[in-house]
Amino acid sequence: MTSALFYSMAGLALFAIGFFGVVVASHVMRKILALNVMGVGIFMFLIALAKRNPLVVDPLPHALVLTGIVIAVAGTALALNLMVRIHHIDQSSQEQSK
Amino acid sequence: MNMSTLLPAFIVICPILVGLAVMATPEHRVLQRRSLNIGGALITLALIAMLLSGVVNGLDFETRLPLLPNIDFVLHGDALSLLFVSLSGLLWLFTTIYAIGYFKNSANRSRFFAFFSLCVGATIGLALAGNLVTFLIFYELLTLVTYPLIAHKGNVASIKAARTYLIYTMIGGVLLLTGVVWLKVLAGPLDFTSAGLLAELPGLDNSHLQIIFFLLIAGLGVKAALFPLHAWLPISMAAPAPVSALLHAVAVVKAGAFGIVRVVYDIYGIEFASDLGLTVLLAVIAGFTIIYGSVKALSQDDLKRRLAYSTVSQVSYIALGTAIAGPIATIGGLVHLVHQGLMKITLFFCAGNLAETLGVHKISQMNGAGKRMPLTMAAFTIAAFGMIGVPPIAGFVSKWYLGVGALEAQAYWVLGVLAISSLLNASYFLPIIHAIWFKEQDQPWPKEVAKLRLETHWMLLLPPLITAFFALAVGLFASSAYSPLTWSALIASREYQAIFPDISDIALKYSTGHLWVLILPTLLLFAMVFKTLRAKVIRLIPLAPLPALLGAILVVNEDKVEQSFLLLTAAIWFIAALYAQTYMTNDNKKHRFYLFFIITMIGNLGVVLAQEISSFIAFFALMSFSAYPLILHSESDEAKSAATTYIRWVIFSEIVLFLGLVGKTYYAEFSTNELPVVWVATLLIIGFGVKAGLATLHVWLPKAHPVAPIPASALLSAVMVKVGLLGWIRFLPLGDASINVLAQPMMVLGFTATFLAAIYGALQDNAKTVLAYSTVSQLGIIVASIGFALANPDSWALLLPAIVLFAMHHGFAKASLFFCVGLSSALKPGHKLTPFLWLLVLVPALSLIGLPLSSGALAKAALKDATSSWPLFSTLLVMSAIGTTLLMGRFIELMREQAILNASSAKPNWRLILPTVLSALMCLSYFYTPPFEFKQFQTIVSTLSWSAVWPAFIGFLIIFVTKKLRAKLPVPPAGDLLIVYQALASLSTKTWQIIANLNASIALYIDMMLGHLHLWSLSVSRRLSKQLTLDRPGTIMVVMLATLLYAFLT
Amino acid sequence: MFNKLDIEYDGPPVDKSALSLIASVLVAGLLLAVTITIVLSDKGHNTGLATVITQNIELSGVTNPVTAVLLNFRAYDTLLEIAVLLVVVLAILPTRDHHTPFFKRIEVNKQNLVLSALQCWIAPAVVIFAGYLLWAGAHQPGGAFQAGALLAGASVLLFQSDTYQINYTSPIARVLLVLSLGVFITIGTALIWFEGSLLTYPLAFSGLLILLIETCATVSITLALASLYSSFIANENLSITDNKHRTIE
């Protein structure tokens, strides 16, 4: 059980947990977080992939992870922004209704 | 890319371009839109003419564009497509003019005319389609383009109609698509080949082809309104009139029928289809639709719905024609495509005019429309008669060819269908014609437009007149070079190639000898139309028959029978005309009387001069139908009931005659066996028997004659009845074959009629009825002699002149008796002229009885001599004299009572007496000797035999003895057997009523069930969709993941 | 899963309908088990592209293989990735231009001593460190993204005390945001002209060009991440400019 194998299993587990979270969670915030967990799972799998052969490190997955992280941040930011704007509209409509 | 490849494309593109251009023109630019429309129509017609001329002299036109991997978009101008293209191009022009007039100031006309020309573009494309895929493309385009036309008004009814139309045509379109795709997969590119594509394609499994055929026909059947798929047609009557005119006469309905023709002939090939057993199925459906459509039409009060149902039945004629696997039936079917188009579009134009100018939509509101809109209603009548199949109008031609074709294909039940449908057509068109012309306008018009110079806007009036004229011309000149009939014959010859029979002699040539005889009367007829000339024309009427009279004496001498008949008819028409001059002077409806007087005269003279079957039937129909108003003249109740009985029997005889003559023509031309066909003979006997007063068929005679004005009843009795005899002489195989099975019954019927009529007549209290019964009894003798001729043909040479002589004698005698009835007021005792007048009465009466020196004696002697081979005949002949004396005695009694009753002071009117004298003179025998060159017994002396005298004494003896007895007896009703028939008729209508409301309740039940089903399905779907709001996408996604996992890994 | 997106939902964290719960647990477990068995079972390609990259490392102009991959071998990916970042920034920034200067310092009466101290010590340090990171990227792990993230962190720190206020819609901000993508594209297309195909750095200048792209990327990333953060703050108190009367808590 080399460490790379262990980490990739951990990555897969995180992916599955994340997916489970997305399917089951009901509040949007939880869904976004679950998506992030899935993303992290994949990145861990990729990094474990890079160090599969103890002797040599494959830099490509690292680059993929880097790009993946930036895209994940972007996606999450947009999702949060939309969520917040919905929240504001709900709040202002409640104020008017009061 | 020369002309031969571009022309079809231009013809299709032109209307489409016009459509698009019109759609772009704004609503208020009326002139631009109008010029675009009419210009487009004319250009297209010009192009079609070019195509027509090209195809006629053998050029081939084809536009081929690549469409799908190995299917092309083909427009090919062959004979069949041209038939349909020229029809739609022509009718498009007229419908555009009509529509412009119709939509003078209504909303969104640009939209209407745009879709209108697109619709015609689609129809032309459909007609020119070279393969089944192009046909399918234009077929579906047609649905799309007609939808906005039906929904044009935008009110609830038209939207609902459009929706139903869509549901049907969409499903039809889908079925057709599946069929075409399946066929394409099996048989590759589906180009139309003239004798059928699939026949020679190897390795096609028949069960597939049958299913495909069913799919194709179901798809096309929707538009061709075959039985189960026709419901959209009547409902879509909510569309404006030009739309229903275009849809039902030209575009949509014909597209379906044309499609069926294409599939059966150019894809399957007629032989291949028939031995696959497909054509029988189609024939049965078409037959059923014909009957069903007509039956449904009966019960519709809305005029356009009735016309719609009649379209449903008429279009199936085309399908029937194609389904009967015979060349002549094909011609019938194809030519009906054009004829039905012309007739139906006229009917719809007139319906549109009625709706537009008078606001009349229901048939019950149409009373007296003839007076208000004479020209439109005239067009309507011509087209209606055409639909019934009255010669010489277009409808008859197609029914004729269908009939002969059915016989050729041994499909006898088709003849039955044709007969029943003609009967039904008559029963739903004639009441309308009666209501238009002969009923007074009982309530004000619902929405009358201000009276213009013409009866309505000229644009509304011109098209129906032109199409009606075309319907007539196409029928009359059917066998001319450029008629649709010859064109369909060309098509059929290409379809059948090898086994195409020679059809030249069953063609309808309407050739009549000595046509110059009829010129004067027709001129007078046209003159009658103009109000100003009417008075002068009436005075000229007696001159009309003179050319015929002169012709009879001088010119027409090659055929003795024709000469004598012509002499009889012309003479009596001349005398009657003279008599009518004075008799009708103070009658307020005399213009109508004289109008129909002349038409009947033309019909009668025409029948006598007719050379062959078609002209004979044409004039026969003309005479019988135009006699109807003469009978109806006095408008009294008995007149009305007599007239209706008369017209019903005329229709019956027309139909039976049609069948008989169809049979005769077929067996004369094509059948190989020599022996005469019994059923043809029976039909002919029955057909002419109605007119000639055959025993059980005579019931209309005693009712009709007394009711008509004197000159009319004289003509009816003396001349028109003889036409039946002429028909027998012309068409029965007398003299060349003996049909014993018919001979005996005819003789029995003849003599029973003679004696029973005499007894029945003697009890009558109306002088004219007595005369009518005497006609029946005299005709009985003629019937018996014809029966005798049938029994032993060799005696025919002698018998013919005797019968003709007897007919002439009876004609003149009966005419003069009828004229004497007119003089009854002058017979009062004590005036110095009375004995002379009584002489006028006695001479014809005694000549009828057959006293020596009279023409009757001469005729009876001739008859006795001709039938000498069978002594019983002459004894019965002698005995008949007793009957006649009984009738004459009763007649004289009534005349004396009449004289005492209305002994008016007016002195006898010379102008009445003169014609009676003329006709009375004719009853003396010496007039007959020269024309008939009777050798041995022609001398007058031969009439001096004792046998001519003793029956008269016995007759008079019985009259005196039974005088008091007869006074006590109740007067039996005029038409003896009629009561029986009427009972039968009421029985059948009652049973029909039961059946009708039985299936009405069934239909209601089905609708209710459907309603429940619909509601139930809606609620189920609502409940189902509530649960299935896929609110668990998460779980669904997981489940899908699992299924994919399973699917991939196994 | 996405149907009930009501923000105000304060019910149980996991919707309790038993069916979906059990089903998803089961299948998730199955999914996990299957993938793990597959991954473990299959040896697969053990070294990936390591050898190829090491061979071409000298051609790339930088020694750190990750940066080489990121900015030379797969430069096209990085370009598109910057475009992604730009997408989100555009989606989030308020659309109306407030015509306030790009960078404004607001005098706030009550000062939070600890915060202001931290700011003046740490912010400059972070800036220098970020510069180092950027420079080291060529031969050690580091580079534009890490430097940009760090600077963004510093800007978050600065925003805490509301003393600094950046107007992201001012022209300068717009130019800076778009700078990295613009530079990258110009260089990329220019290289077509010089080297014949997209993004092929000339051997001599590749290091220099990568550095230039890296710096512009850092600037844009910092501003982008800062704007993402400040958009949340702005939304908190309904972006200052919208309703003037509202006081800043």
Place this chain on the structure above:
Amino acid sequence: MNDLSSSLLLPAIVFLPLLAAIIAYLIGQNRLQGPINICFSLAQFLLIGLTTLLFLHEKTDQSERYIIGGWGAPLGIDLIVDGFSILMLALTGLLTLLITLYSASYFSGKYSASDKSLRFWPLWWLLISGLSALFMSADAFNIYVCLEIIGLSAAALVALQGNRAALQAALRYLLVGLLGSLFYLFAIAILYRSHGTLDLMQIAETTNHSFPDKVAMILITIGLLLKIALFPLHFWLPPAHANAPTPVSAILSALVVKASLYILIKFWFDVLGETTTLGASQVLGALGGAGIIYGSWCAFRATQLKLLIAYSTVAQLGYIFLLFPLSEYSMGVSSFTGSASQAAVYFIVAHACAKAAMFLAAGNLILAQGDGEIAQLKGIAVREPLNVLVFAIAGISLIGLPPSAGFIAKWLLLTTAIESGQWWWVIVVITGGLLGAMYLFKVLSLAFSTDPAVIESRAVKSTAPVSSVSSVPVSNVMTTVALILALITLALGFNAEFILNISNTVSEVNDI
């Protein structure tokens, strides 16, 4: 095609929109924005047109490869252009040109708040560049990045309206998009682990029936099905397309959904061809069939016009998914060459043009009449005849009635279904056509009906205080754009050869 591969045509197709986005963002709000964007779209259209012509002219072999950065396959990223992708590019070019024209006048301040246009134009160009990049990319991870650009910019565009429904729809669309892309990324990771390269061609060469490839294929299928919105996973599409502004919903329905489909087809037939089994394609076919029926049924019951059109997209996608079971299986591997692929290609093109035309026409109708309620549409044919005509033509193509491209597509699909003996798909296609007719003519019958009662109420309504969006007469630029699209659908209906020989799927298939 040496001049093309070395020249700047291919990369320019991606960079030009990016440049346009930057400039549009920098210009900000002024009247110059419209014209500039129009000439950018024109330039883009010409560029793609040139590329297509060159590609057709060359026609040396199936595809053209463009090596970025000179590094070659495993290391660097390549751009590859084959028949199918050139067709999709051409489609993108055409739709960009037309919809930019439309949105130039749509966002010119008369109809929607002009400040939205500042955010609209850059996002629009980024979306277009993402699409163009996706159709050309030959690298698995690069496809992921393109999918992300498209997903995010599309979600941002959906949220443009700013009202709650739009935001909610955008959020749901974004989350679904992210989930789909993560699945895809996970599959890429597995593929890289077993093949050691990210280039699709190289992966294709070394795929065998091994487990990882199968799992990767499953994950890609699930991820992309989520993004394509096939039947059970379609819940996010109707609200997203209905609430987006008209030009956005047009491009969404016409192209964005097709992008993920393009990738799925690429993987399903080319890259991981061996792993696909007949059973799996039948499952996809079944889902497609169910989609047709369910989509049409929901469209029929929809009360909002745009919602109706969105559901009809769900239905039409079902048709395209029939491609999978119908493509013939030789030696267990289905190839994207048979007549089924022709049908699918034609369906994609026909649906793109027709749906875009329909959305634009519907947008015009809604602008003209004030609100999206179908019931309010009574008698609109009188006031907006051209738009109703465009709506009708587009509808005809969707149902598959003859003169339109939809008919050719349906014809090809039916022929394939019958040839391959799977006659049950024929029934599905037929019922789909009929159901389609139901909802189209529901709208058309309303448009034609001119109830006097309705006319008065409409007359009163238009003079009364106008509802939320003022019913302003539609500018004729917008109507003409819709009309051009409709006419293209009709033109495609008359000659199938043109499209089929662009997507060189035809070249191998000439024998049938």
